[in-house]
Amino acid sequence: MTARSLESGAPARERAASPSLWSRIWQNHAPGYLFLLPWLIGFFGLTIGPIVTSFYLSFTDFDLLTSPDWVGANNYVRMFTADPKFWASMRVTVIFVIFSVPLKLAFALAVALLLNRGMRGLPLYRALFYLPSLLGASVAIAILWRQIFARDGLVNDFLSVFGIAGPSWISNPQYSLWTIIILAVWQFGSPMIIFLAGLRQIPQDMYEAASLDGAGKWRQFIKITLPLLTPVVFFNAIIQTIEAFKSFTPAFIISGGTGNPINSTLFYTLYLYQEAFGFFRMGYASALAWVLLALVGMFTAFSFLTSKYWVHYDE
Amino acid sequence: MATSIQLRQLVKAYGDMEVIHNIDLDIDPGEFTVFVGPSGCGKSTLLRMIAGLEPISGGDLVIDGQRMNDVPAARRGIAMVFQSYALYPHMNVYQNLAFGLETAKAPKAEIQQRVQRAADILQIVPLLQRKPKQLSGGQRQRVAIGRAIVREPKIFLFDEPLSNLDAELRVQMRVEIAKLHNDLGNTMIYVTHDQVEAMTMADKIVVLRLGVIEQAGAPLELYNNPKNLFVAGFIGSPKMNFLTATADGSGISVAGNALALPRSAAGTATLGARPEHITLQPGTGIKLADVRVDLVENLGGQTVVYATTANGQPVNIVLEGQRPVELGSTVTAYIDPARVHLFNADGNAL
The missing domain is CATH 2.40.50.140 (Nucleic acid-binding proteins)
Known part of the structure; x- marks a missing residue:
C-alpha cells in the first residue's frame, strides 16, 4: 500500500493509529537523549544550576543554616569600599598572575626550543618535563614544597654549603609568594608540550631561507619563530592566566589555609574559600566568585580584541 | 661578472650511508644548468650542498676559484628559490623582499630602490603591501624569485620551483625564468624532475641517478647522443x-x-x-x-x-x-x- 492510499483512503481508525509528528521525533531521538541523560543531569544540576544559584546568592546574606536574605548589591558595595582583605587578596593574585604566567611561558618556550633541536630520547624528556604539570597542583607536591622552602628545608641546606643562612622562605612575607610563583613556573610541562607542537609546525625551509638571507639564530628566533608561534603563545597565555587566577591548592597547603604571613599568600580563591567555608558567608563568597569571573572575562575579551595586532595566523 | 662553480669529488654521507658519490662538475660563468633525475637521485641534496644548507662530507666546492665548503650559506653569494616558496607568512611582500637587506643592515633608501627594481622586473609592484596568503600560486612564485633578485646574488639556485603550479602557469613561469636568466646573465642552477623543463631551459643538463652523474652536456647532445640506456630513456618525450x-x-x-x-x-x-x-x-x-x-x-x-x-x-x-x-x-x-x-x-x- 502506498503512502498516498494510506492518507486518502484509509479509515479514520488507521489514521488515528499512525504516529504523530512529536511521537515520531521522540521515537527517532529518544535513544540519543537517553545516552545524553547523564551529561544533561550533570550540566543542568551541577553546572548551570549552581551558576544561577550563586548569582542569586551573591545578592543575599546566606549562612547555609537560615534562608538567604536579599541584600541587593550590598555584598558588591562592601567588597569594593569596606573590605581591605578583598584588595589584599586581589593584589596577591594579580602579582601572582603577572609574574608566574610570563615566567612559566618563557621557561616552557625555552625548554621546548631545546627539545625541538632533534635530540635523542626526546619522548623520555618530554614525559619527564611534563611530569610536574601532572603532579604540580596536588596536595602532596604542595606539602613537599613546604618542606623544601622551610627554615630547615632543602633550599637552606643547599645555601648553608656556601655559608649562607637562609630565612624560612615560607613564613617570611617578603618571599612566601615567590615560593608559590616558583612552584607555578615549575609546572611548565603543559604549555611546553603545546609550544613544542607549535615549533614543529614551522616549516624548516623558512629557517633555511632566513639563513641564506644572512639571519643568525637570534634574528631567526625574533623574526621567524616568535611571530609564527604567536597563535600558540596567545593560546597558552589565555589558558595559563585563567589557571593562575584560579590557583588555590598551593597557597592553601603552604599557608595552612590562612593566606599568611600577613596575607602575603592570601590568594583570591583562598579568601573566597575562607569566606564561604570558614565564616559561612555564602552570599559574600558568591559575590567574590562573580567578580573573579568578570575579571577573567574582561582579561580574555581584552586579549582577543588586541590579538589582531600581534597574533599572526598563516591562513 | 658571472660566476663559475666547480664540484670536485663531492660526497655527501649521512652516517655510513653515502648518497652523493664523488661528483665532478664544471659550471661555466653565466650558464643555466639543470639538475634532472628521478626522485631520490640526489639532485636536491646536491643543490643544498652548493647552497650551504647541507654540510659537505667530502670533496671540494669551488666558487670563483675559492673553496667554499666551510663558508656559511649567507656568505656564498647565493640566493635560492624554494619549492614551497618559503615566504614569511607574517610579513607582507615588501617585507619579504627586504628581509635579507635589512638583515645585512643596508641603508633604507637602498633597500627601497632594490625592492622596487625587483618588483618592477617581476611586475609585482601592486602586490607589495599584500600578505603571502592573499596571493595566488603564481604570484607567490614571483615574490620568491623577487626575494632572490633583491639580494643581487652571484648565483641563483632553484629547487623545483614550478612543481606547485598548474600546467599553464608552469609554462608561463618557465619562459619568465628563462628570460630572467637572459636579462640578468647570472649563473643559475635549477633542479627539476621534469625533463621538458630541463630541455627547454638549460644550457647544460646534468642527469643524476642514485647520487651519480650519468651524463652532463647540452640538451641536444644528451638527446642525440645519450651515453646509456638511463639517459636515453630519461631525456625525450615520449x-x-x-x-x-x-x-x-x-x-x-x-x-x-x-x-x-x-x-x-x-x-x-x-x-x-x-x-x-x-x-x-x-x-x-x-x-x-x-x-x-x-x-x-x-x-x-x-x-x-x-x-x-x-x-x-x-x-x-x-x-x-x-x-x-x-x-x-x-x-x-x-x-x-x-x-x-x-x-x-x-x-x-x-
Whole structure:
C-alpha cells in the first residue's frame, strides 16, 4: 500500500493509529537523549544550576543554616569600599598572575626550543618535563614544597654549603609568594608540550631561507619563530592566566589555609574559600566568585580584541 | 661578472650511508644548468650542498676559484628559490623582499630602490603591501624569485620551483625564468624532475641517478647522443623505445627482422629508437620491424601509435599530422639508420 492510499483512503481508525509528528521525533531521538541523560543531569544540576544559584546568592546574606536574605548589591558595595582583605587578596593574585604566567611561558618556550633541536630520547624528556604539570597542583607536591622552602628545608641546606643562612622562605612575607610563583613556573610541562607542537609546525625551509638571507639564530628566533608561534603563545597565555587566577591548592597547603604571613599568600580563591567555608558567608563568597569571573572575562575579551595586532595566523 | 662553480669529488654521507658519490662538475660563468633525475637521485641534496644548507662530507666546492665548503650559506653569494616558496607568512611582500637587506643592515633608501627594481622586473609592484596568503600560486612564485633578485646574488639556485603550479602557469613561469636568466646573465642552477623543463631551459643538463652523474652536456647532445640506456630513456618525450636485439657476425636483428645498419653493431643487446624518428612510410629509412597496432591517439598535430612487435615488444610511434592508421592492422615501421641508438649488455651506448 502506498503512502498516498494510506492518507486518502484509509479509515479514520488507521489514521488515528499512525504516529504523530512529536511521537515520531521522540521515537527517532529518544535513544540519543537517553545516552545524553547523564551529561544533561550533570550540566543542568551541577553546572548551570549552581551558576544561577550563586548569582542569586551573591545578592543575599546566606549562612547555609537560615534562608538567604536579599541584600541587593550590598555584598558588591562592601567588597569594593569596606573590605581591605578583598584588595589584599586581589593584589596577591594579580602579582601572582603577572609574574608566574610570563615566567612559566618563557621557561616552557625555552625548554621546548631545546627539545625541538632533534635530540635523542626526546619522548623520555618530554614525559619527564611534563611530569610536574601532572603532579604540580596536588596536595602532596604542595606539602613537599613546604618542606623544601622551610627554615630547615632543602633550599637552606643547599645555601648553608656556601655559608649562607637562609630565612624560612615560607613564613617570611617578603618571599612566601615567590615560593608559590616558583612552584607555578615549575609546572611548565603543559604549555611546553603545546609550544613544542607549535615549533614543529614551522616549516624548516623558512629557517633555511632566513639563513641564506644572512639571519643568525637570534634574528631567526625574533623574526621567524616568535611571530609564527604567536597563535600558540596567545593560546597558552589565555589558558595559563585563567589557571593562575584560579590557583588555590598551593597557597592553601603552604599557608595552612590562612593566606599568611600577613596575607602575603592570601590568594583570591583562598579568601573566597575562607569566606564561604570558614565564616559561612555564602552570599559574600558568591559575590567574590562573580567578580573573579568578570575579571577573567574582561582579561580574555581584552586579549582577543588586541590579538589582531600581534597574533599572526598563516591562513 | 658571472660566476663559475666547480664540484670536485663531492660526497655527501649521512652516517655510513653515502648518497652523493664523488661528483665532478664544471659550471661555466653565466650558464643555466639543470639538475634532472628521478626522485631520490640526489639532485636536491646536491643543490643544498652548493647552497650551504647541507654540510659537505667530502670533496671540494669551488666558487670563483675559492673553496667554499666551510663558508656559511649567507656568505656564498647565493640566493635560492624554494619549492614551497618559503615566504614569511607574517610579513607582507615588501617585507619579504627586504628581509635579507635589512638583515645585512643596508641603508633604507637602498633597500627601497632594490625592492622596487625587483618588483618592477617581476611586475609585482601592486602586490607589495599584500600578505603571502592573499596571493595566488603564481604570484607567490614571483615574490620568491623577487626575494632572490633583491639580494643581487652571484648565483641563483632553484629547487623545483614550478612543481606547485598548474600546467599553464608552469609554462608561463618557465619562459619568465628563462628570460630572467637572459636579462640578468647570472649563473643559475635549477633542479627539476621534469625533463621538458630541463630541455627547454638549460644550457647544460646534468642527469643524476642514485647520487651519480650519468651524463652532463647540452640538451641536444644528451638527446642525440645519450651515453646509456638511463639517459636515453630519461631525456625525450615520449620515452625512447628499447627493443631487444640479437647480434650476429654481420649485424643485428630485432623481432626476427635483420636490420641493414651502415655501421658495426657488434655487441649490441638493445636497440633504441625515439618514437618521433619511426615512420610507417616505405623509403624513409630501413625496416625496423613489423608491428601490430594496439591503440591510436589522434592529437590533431600528431598521431601517436601504440604497437607491439611479433615477439610482444612494445613500440610507440609519433607521426606528424593526422594519419589514418587502422586499429589491429599490422604495419611496417621504418627508421633512419643514423637515428638508431645501440646499447651493449651493460646498457652503455655503442
